[in-house]
Amino acid sequence: MSVYDTLKSLNIELPPVAVPAAAYVPYVQTGNLVFLSGHIAKKDGKAWVGQHGNNISTAEGQQAARAVAIDLMGTLHAAVGDLNKVKRIVKVMSLVNSTGDFTEQHLVTNGCSELLGQVFGPQVGAHARSAFGVAQIPMGACVEIELIAEIG
DSSP states (O other): OOHHHHHHHTTOOOOOOOOOSSSSOSEEEETTEEEEEEEEOEETTEEOBOOBTTTBOHHHHHHHHHHHHHHHHHHHHHHHSOGGGEEEEEEEEEEEEBOTTOOOHHHHHHHHHHHHHHHHHHHHHOOEEEEEEESOOGGGBSEEEEEEEEEO
């Protein structure tokens, strides 16, 4: 089954690449690696605002991270032209807007990781990962995630 068949079965439509909000580009390819800039969580077209441990739950954060994964796949599609060319999701790095005593950043990030695994399958979608708690993210977003992929 192609990646696009899987996306369709999940009722996921890939969004266009978002216009950068500052002085950077959405992705850079060097050799067979594509580096995607951080994508913030969005809800209804606006930053999905919240701070874990304060006013957003881990479960809602997982949904926000899943939404980021969809945006990341849209950017990856724009970068390579065909998601079936992805040989491996190499690394995901997640920044979770959280209070000092919130310790479930890894669970929030699962929202992204689990969808990538579901869409690309265990051979391609399994990846290395880091999840950090941070004091703030641009525009007050609850999560920001970046991704590195290998293209075949």
